[in-house]
Amino acid sequence: VVPVLTVDGPGGAGKGTISRLVAERLGWHLLDSGALYRLTALAAAKHEVPLDDEAGLAEVARELDVVFRAEGDATTVLLEGRDATTTIRTEQIGDAASQVAALPAVRQALLKRQRDFRQAPGLVADGRDMGTVVFTDAPLKIFLTASAEERARRRHLQLQEAGVDANLSSLLKEIQARDARDMQRSVAPLKPADDAITLDTTRLTIPEVVDRLTELLTE
Ligand code: C5P
Numbered sequence: 001v002v003p004v005l006t007v008d009g010p011g012g013a014g015k016g017t018i019s020r021l022v023a024e025r026l027g028w029h030l031l032d033s034g035a036l037y038r039l040t041a042l043a044a045a046k047h048e049v050p051l052d053d054e055a056g057l058a059e060v061a062r063e064l065d066v067v068f069r070a071e072g073d074a075t076t077v078l079l080e081g082r083d084a085t086t087t088i089r090t091e092q093i094g095d096a097a098s099q100v101a102a103l104p105a106v107r108q109a110l111l112k113r114q115r116d117f118r119q120a121p122g123l124v125a126d127g128r129d130m131g132t133v134v135f136t137d138a139p140l141k142i143f144l145t146a147s148a149e150e151r152a153r154r155r156h157l158q159l160q161e162a163g164v165d166a167n168l169s170s171l172l173k174e175i176q177a178r179d180a181r182d183m184q185r186s187v188a189p190l191k192p193a194d195d196a197i198t199l200d201t202t203r204l205t206i207p208e209v210v211d212r213l214t215e216l217l218t219e
Helices: 015-026 033-046 054-063 091-100 104-115 130-134 148-161 168-184 206-218
Strands: 004-008 029-032 066-071 074-079 123-127 140-145 197-200
Touching (some): 004 015, 004 206, 033 066, 033 104, 033 123, 091 168, 123 130
Parallel strands (some): 004 123, 029 123, 140 197
């Protein structure tokens, strides 16, 4: 069977960056499952499907026409043939994504699509329920955390680098609200798998975390 490394945790813990770097180092495929929820939210807005229409949103998720195109160390995301790489990264889409992600029919609709990413020689799967639902048999499951303050600070820095004005304290509030929604929802709530290793990255650098994960994989 093809090995999977699952990397779950709250937003801003560094999952995206860490998962990409580990996948690059190993030459493995990468699944950014959050992008699928973000794309579902964006496609729903495009097709004017309201955020409380569960069946309609599940249909949008099932029909999602998306291509992930790797270009060097960046990935371009195409939705219905159009570049959606930066559009899906806004706070507004992130918020809508977390709302559609709370709907069981939407999660069900995205299940097979996520599992199809499991291809040789291996997969790094980044998300909230990679270890608890999607790849329960993964040989290594990591739960990445960091304090909410640190995660807000990182998000702030990221936005500044992208030239986006943002307010640190409102970012912190948004992160806390998103955490609460992700942890309290009844389907696939955000929590470490029973067999996951929890890594707090608050005081770790990105290379330190990448090294730690590659070490764990070869142990
Ligand atoms: O990780 P990212 O911020 O892109 O995820 C956006 C939203 O999608 C999260 O807030 C979460 O609600 C949802 N999500 C999820 N399950 C995943 C990945 C993301 O519910 N595996």
